[in-house]
Amino acid sequence: MKSVALIVAAGKGLRAGGEIPKQYQELGGEPVLRRTLRAFAQHPAVSAVLCVIGEGHEELFAAAAEGLEGVLPPVRGGAERQSSVLRGLKALEGEGADIVLIHDGARPLVSARVIDDVISAASEKGGAIAALPLADTLKREKDGGTIEETVPRAGLWRAQTPQGFRYSDIHDVHRQYAEREDMTDDASLFEAAGRDVALVEDDPSNIKITRPKDFVLAARLLESAMETRTGSGFDVHAFEEGDHVTLCGVRIPHTHKLKGHSDADVGMHALTDAIYGALADGDIGQHFPPSDEQWRGAKSHVFLNHAAELVKKRGGKIIHCDITIMCEAPKVGPHREAMRAALAEIMGIDLSRVAVKATTTEKLGFTGRGEGIAAQAVASVALPA
Ligand SMILES: Nc1ccn([C@@H]2O[C@H](COP(=O)(O)OP(=O)(O)OP(=O)(O)O)[C@@H](O)[C@H]2O)c(=O)n1
Numbered sequence: 482m483k484s485v486a487l488i489v490a491a492g493k494g495l496r497a498g499g500e501i502p503k504q505y506q507e508l509g510g511e512p513v514l515r516r517t518l519r520a521f522a523q524h525p526a527v528s529a530v531l532c533v534i535g536e537g538h539e540e541l542f543a544a545a546a547e548g549l550e551g552v553l554p555p556v557r558g559g560a561e562r563q564s565s566v567l568r569g570l571k572a573l574e575g576e577g578a579d580i581v582l583i584h585d586g587a588r589p590l591v592s593a594r595v596i597d598d599v600i601s602a603a604s605e606k607g608g609a610i611a612a613l614p615l616a617d618t619l620k621r622e623k624d625g626g627t628i629e630e631t632v633p634r635a636g637l638w639r640a641q642t643p644q645g646f647r648y649s650d651i652h653d654v655h656r657q658y659a660e661r662e663d664m665t666d667d668a669s670l671f672e673a674a675g676r677d678v679a680l681v682e683d684d685p686s687n688i689k690i691t692r693p694k695d696f697v698l699a700a701r702l703l704e705s706a707m708e709t710r711t712g713s714g715f716d717v718h719a720f721e722e723g724d725h726v727t728l729c730g731v732r733i734p735h736t737h738k739l740k741g742h743s744d745a746d747v748g749m750h751a752l753t754d755a756i757y758g759a760l761a762d763g764d765i766g767q768h769f770p771p772s773d774e775q776w777r778g779a780k781s782h783v784f785l786n787h788a789a790e791l792v793k794k795r796g797g798k799i800i801h802c803d804i805t806i807m808c809e810a811p812k813v814g815p816h817r818e819a820m821r822a823a824l825a826e827i828m829g830i831d832l833s834r835v836a837v838k839a840t841t842t843e844k845l846g847f848t849g850r851g852e853g854i855a856a857q858a859v860a861s862v863a864l865p866a
Pocket residue numbers: 489490491492493494495496497504533558559560561562563565566584585586587588689690691
């Protein structure tokens with residue numbers, strides 16, 4: 482069964498306001514749409530993601546989708562959500578999809594569990610939607626803001642997205658009802674055609690960002706859906722003949738240099754490993770094997786940048802890092818601020834989140850004898866849980 486995702490993001494976001502449409506505004510440091518695209522692009526059961534976008538939004542889209550694998554070139558949407566979906570379905574004609582998941586670009590907090598459940602139910606029943614059973618008593622309003630009646634809520638659900646269907650069936654019904662333009666979700670068309678649609682219980686956090694206050698709520702939900710991971714790193718390099726060392730990106734004149742395959746920046750290596758550790762994603766030697774000639778003499782910022790990008794790619798952020806350099810000489814103190822600044826810039830985080838410390842080992846051991854430098858680091862990373 483091949484499943485593809487169709488993300489509708491061609492709306493103007495008028496109710497949310499702002500200088501750019503809501504789907505391109507920032508939520509937790511990245512565009513709303515990037516979070517939505519990533520949820521599907523990185524889902525193991527989704528083989529491709531197509532997005533429908535508004536006129537003139539090509540650059541905003543390119544920035545939001547940058548580096549995400551499996552995202553197809555976008556197509557232009559229509560005046561209403563329904564016509565945007567139909568255009569997307571048409572563009573998917575050559576993809577060989579069995580199941581298509583139609584999802585609002587404005588719902589960035591969709592979970593992998595819900596995507597899985599909608600795919601399973603749609604594969605079994607032909608159509609399935611994420612939805613929430615009503616928890617509140619329902620009132621119908623009459624003129625003047627008073628209550629006309631209480632509406633029985635038994636059996637009522639709030640329809641959300643993703644909504645999954647057999648591709649050829651949903652394409653057929655969208656073509657069939659193309660003139661109506663009054664259907665606010667895709668299940669409505671399936672229902673109108675007399676087909677069954679299964680209800681899959683959604684997560685309450687899968688809100689649609691509609692009004693400005695939804696950004697505040699989404700930011701809180703995002704925060705609570707993150708887990709904090711801690712990783713540690715340790716590295717040692719021996720001295721050899723030379724006139725300077727590179728520590729945490731800063732060149733420091735010295736009586737010796739550090740020996741190594743790369744620039745031997747022992748502090749940056751320990752920090753890079755701490756980040757890989759927090760991600761549980763191998764170590765520096767695995768990502769940049771010393772046996773590979775292309776890394777000979779490499780600047781260590783390449784390694785640190787790679788680790789920081791992996792964090793971003795997984796929707797996380799580096800919260801804090803703390804490095805301790807162990808040596809008798811050179812003195813680290815005079816270079817501490819330059820080191821913090823260099824590391825913060827490479828990782829793209831604030832200076833206040835980077836600590837660099839140093840200690841001697843009281844002339845004990847190999848660092849005490851001046852044979853080399855050791856460094857250890859701890860990094861805390863927030864990742865989607
Ligand atoms: N012509 C349209 C209208 C809406 N959408 C998409 O459908 C989803 C749900 O629509 P809504 O939340 O109403 O978004 P907007 O139409 O952008 O909002 P507004 O009505 O406030 O302008 C959004 O991801 C939106 O981008 C779309 O692709 N094409």
